[in-house]
Amino acid sequence: MFTGLSAFPLTPTDESGVDEKAFAGLVARLAEAGVDSIGALGSTGGYAYLTREERARAARTAVDAAGGVPVVVGIGALRTSQVRALAEDAQQAGASALLLAPVSYQPLTDDEVFGLYEDISREVSVPLCVYDNPGTTHFTFSDELHGRIAALPNIGAVKIPGIPADQAPDRIAALRSTLPGHAAIGVSGDAFAAGGLSAGADLWFSVIGGLLPQQCLAITRAAADGDADRATALSERMEPLWALFRRYGSQRVTSAAAEHLGLVSHPNLPKPLRGLDAAARREVADALEAL
Amino acid sequence: MFTGLSAFPLTPTDESGVDEKAFAGLVARLAEAGVDSIGALGSTGGYAYLTREERARAARTAVDAAGGVPVVVGIGALRTSQVRALAEDAQQAGASALLLAPVSYQPLTDDEVFGLYEDISREVSVPLCVYDNPGTTHFTFSDELHGRIAALPNIGAVKIPGIPADQAPDRIAALRSTLPGHAAIGVSGDAFAAGGLSAGADLWFSVIGGLLPQQCLAITRAAADGDADRATALSERMEPLWALFRRYGSQRVTSAAAEHLGLVSHPNLPKPLRGLDAAARREVADALEAL
Numbered sequence: 368m369f370t371g372l373s374a375f376p377l378t379p380t381d382e383s384g385v386d387e388k389a390f391a392g393l394v395a396r397l398a399e400a401g402v403d404s405i406g407a408l409g410s411t412g413g414y415a416y417l418t419r420e421e422r423a424r425a426a427r428t429a430v431d432a433a434g435g436v437p438v439v440v441g442i443g444a445l446r447t448s449q450v451r452a453l454a455e456d457a458q459q460a461g462a463s464a465l466l467l468a469p470v471s472y473q474p475l476t477d478d479e480v481f482g483l484y485e486d487i488s489r490e491v492s493v494p495l496c497v498y499d500n501p502g503t504t505h506f507t508f509s510d511e512l513h514g515r516i517a518a519l520p521n522i523g524a525v526k527i528p529g530i531p532a533d534q535a536p537d538r539i540a541a542l543r544s545t546l547p548g549h550a551a552i553g554v555s556g557d558a559f560a561a562g563g564l565s566a567g568a569d570l571w572f573s574v575i576g577g578l579l580p581q582q583c584l585a586i587t588r589a590a591a592d593g594d595a596d597r598a599t600a601l602s603e604r605m606e607p608l609w610a611l612f613r614r615y616g617s618q619r620v621t622s623a624a625a626e627h628l629g630l631v632s633h634p635n636l637p638k639p640l641r642g643l644d645a646a647a648r649r650e651v652a653d654a655l656e657a658l
Numbered sequence: 659m660f661t662g663l664s665a666f667p668l669t670p671t672d673e674s675g676v677d678e679k680a681f682a683g684l685v686a687r688l689a690e691a692g693v694d695s696i697g698a699l700g701s702t703g704g705y706a707y708l709t710r711e712e713r714a715r716a717a718r719t720a721v722d723a724a725g726g727v728p729v730v731v732g733i734g735a736l737r738t739s740q741v742r743a744l745a746e747d748a749q750q751a752g753a754s755a756l757l758l759a760p761v762s763y764q765p766l767t768d769d770e771v772f773g774l775y776e777d778i779s780r781e782v783s784v785p786l787c788v789y790d791n792p793g794t795t796h797f798t799f800s801d802e803l804h805g806r807i808a809a810l811p812n813i814g815a816v817k818i819p820g821i822p823a824d825q826a827p828d829r830i831a832a833l834r835s836t837l838p839g840h841a842a843i844g845v846s847g848d849a850f851a852a853g854g855l856s857a858g859a860d861l862w863f864s865v866i867g868g869l870l871p872q873q874c875l876a877i878t879r880a881a882a883d884g885d886a887d888r889a890t891a892l893s894e895r896m897e898p899l900w901a902l903f904r905r906y907g908s909q910r911v912t913s914a915a916a917e918h919l920g921l922v923s924h925p926n927l928p929k930p931l932r933g934l935d936a937a938a939r940r941e942v943a944d945a946l947e948a949l
Contacts, residue, residue: 382739415763416737446707447929448673470763472706472794473909473931483930503763505796618764638738639774640764 368437368464368494369524369551369569371403372587374576377618377625378412378425379635385421387428389631393577394432396630400580403570403587405433406466408441410503411574411618415443415470416637422453426460437463439496443470443504447486454491464523465491468498469506477512484516494523496553501528514545522550526572529556532599535566543567557583557617558609561602564590574617575608578624582658607654611647619643623651659728659755659785660815660842661860662694663878665867668909668916669703669716670926676712678719680922684868685723687921691871694861694878696724697757699732701794702865702909706734706761707928713744717751728754730787734761734795738777745782755814756782759789760797768803775807785814787844792819805836813841817863820847823890826857834858848874848908849900852893855881865908866899869915873949898945902938910934914942 376393379386397405407429408414408422417425426440440457442465444450450467457465467487469480488495497516499508513525525546530538539552546552553570554563560571564587576583582605589598611620618636623643625631634642643651667684670677688696698720699705699713708716717731731748733756735741741758748756758778760771779786788807790799804816816837821829826845833843844861845854851862855878867874873896880889902911909927914934916922925933934942 410764469930472761473701473907474793475930476932479930479932482932486929502765616764638777639760639766639770641767641770641773 368404369496369553371570371591372576372580372583373404373406373439373553373570373572374402374580374583375406375409375411375572375574376577377621377631377635378408378417379625379631380413380417380637381634382638385417385425386632386635387424390425391428391432393625393630394429395434397577397580398432398434398436401584402436402576402580404437404439404463405429406439406441406572406577409466409572410500411577411621412441413618413637414441419449419452419456423456423460426457426462430461439464439466441466441498443468443498445470445472447483450483450487451490454487458491458493462493464494464496466496466498466526468500468504471504471506475506477509480506481512481515484519484522488519488521491521495521496524496526497522498526499528500526500555510542510545513542517546517550524551524553524569526553526555529554529559530563531559532562532566535559535562539563539567557612558602561586561590561598565595565598574621575605578621578628579658604658607657611651611654615643615647620651623648624655627652627655659695660787660844662882663867663871663874664695664697664730664844664861664863665693665871665874666697666700666702666863666865667868668912668922668926669699669708670916670922671704671708671928672925673929676708676716677923677926678715681716682719682723684916684921685720686725688868688871689723689725689727692875693727693867693871695728695730695754696720697730697732697863697868700757700863701791702868702912703732704909704928705732710740710743710747714747714751717748717753721752730755730757732757732789734759734789736761736763738774741774741778742781745778749782749784753784755785755787757787757789757817759791759795762795762797766797768800771797772803772806775810775813779810779812782812786812787815787817788813789817790819791817791846801833801836804833808837808841815842815844815860817844817846820845820850821854822850823853823857826850826853830854830858848903849893852877852881852889856886856889865912866896869912869919870949895949898948902942902945906934906938911942914939915946918943918946
């Protein structure tokens with residue numbers, strides 16, 4: 368389950384709701400490309416903005432369109448009772464695993480975050496992935512807390528933020544030493560993925576993999592083959608996209624890129640989020656065409 | 659509407675939902691104390707954690723219990739369409755004004771935040787208060803953006819974060835110069851309120867005012883009478899509480915204080931939020947008894 372490339376597509380959404388046909392198309396395209404798993408309703412998939420009903424339908428759509436490729440479904444929400452309901456819906460939809468971030472409004476304490484995972488982990492029957500994303504949750508995990516949470520039942524993986532390549536071996540070794548052996552470590556932050564995989568991460572949770580699966584599979588396979596130089600070189604070819612991610616945010620860039628590739632219509636982000644302006648779209652198109 | 663003391667009570671909530679009887683009691687107690695307005699479903703009132711239905715019921719309960727004192731209702735949510743629905747519900751419940759924070763998951767741009775207020779302000783028929791609270795929304799307003807937003811229709815006030823007393827006159831003057839004359843400026847950050855009011859803010863949006871209205875009214879009236887020294891001295895008496903706010907967060911401290919005063923039962927915060935531990939509760943009780 369938690370290996371290789373886990374590709375996270377957009378959930379194209381406008382004021383009338385989720386475009387389920389376009390979403391199914393994005394998921395099917397990833398399955399056909401041969402990704403190892405599909406991450407439905409991740410941050411790029413806008414999970415936090417959708418209603419319970421929209422999320423339940425999107426989870427079913429993803430599992431149906433994935434044609435047997437395992438689907439990880441994001442179940443994060445502000446309130447434990449909402450997370451519990453979303454976990455039920457995702458499992459009923461056929462999710463192979465669940466992804467849970469400690470979404471916050473009031474800043475959370477370590478004990479509150481531990482309590483969230485304690486409450487949810489004992490109620491689920493598929494593996495749970497701890498989603499460590501301080502850029503959106505504003506919660507910072509210590510390794511000690513990661514270790515306590517990963518010792519709970521049903522914790523299958525930890526998804527960590529991007530780490531620069533020169534720090535990745537030490538960072539992954541330190542985290543590995545605090546986790547039980549069965550817990551996988553997945554890297555995110557697409558620009559850093561090649562370094563993370565070559566430094567021993569088990570998988571890559573990828574935003575751009577949800578749109579450009581072939582390129583990301585090539586990076587993932589090169590790292591798995593021990594060819595760190597090739598993984599790095601393939602990643603560096605995508606630097607124009609990484610630069611746009613840093614500048615405009617990965618979700619807005621991926622949204623514009625998906626439009627450019629004709630995979631989704633416009634608009635496809637839930638308001639108040641807005642798509643990029645015309646000049647930034649041109650930059651995205653140029654970066655894609657250069658690949 | 660936007661003057662004096664606006665007191666923000668807790669919305670006591672446990673896993674079974676909102677304790678509407680206790681909430682009505684908190685609101686009625688504030689009305690009897692003579693506060694100028696009541697802020698239902700602010701940050702301390704846990705608005706972000708509640709469902710649309712819970713929020714609609716709480717808004718009705720607050721208006722009913724307020725006995726004619728104006729009620730400001732928080733309508734913040736991640737998605738514009740949700741905010742629109744919450745604004746409708748709050749107005750149908752009889753809200754005299756609405757409080758809207760740019761709640762975020764993906765970091766928001768200035769244009770996205772402007773677009774949110776543009777969309778909502780033109781649809782409402784009661785004044786809207788811009789809620790600037792970077793500690794929970796992780797969005798930082800520039801004065802230029804405050805000015806653009808306040809020029810939209812129906813913007814009645816701006817609620818700003820706490821400012822140390824020595825900086826308050828300059829800060830309030832700078833903001834005042836960017837806002838249209840009809841837009842009130844309200845301070846929050848209870849420890850800084852005396853300084854803000856004496857520096858010319860129109861009102862105090864108060865967390866502790868939702869629990870200790872008499873003490874906060876005394877501070878507010880002293881500042882309105884031009885007696886800045888007395889306002890400061892009254893505020894300094896509450897320093898043990900401000901210290902606990904800084905240490906544990908105002909919502910957790912207010913929750914424990916409300917329990918100590920017998921106004922709410924335990925638990926009263928929505929999970930994953932947790933109440934304070936026994937030692938911290940003792941500190942809260944000591945601070946209250948010293949008042």
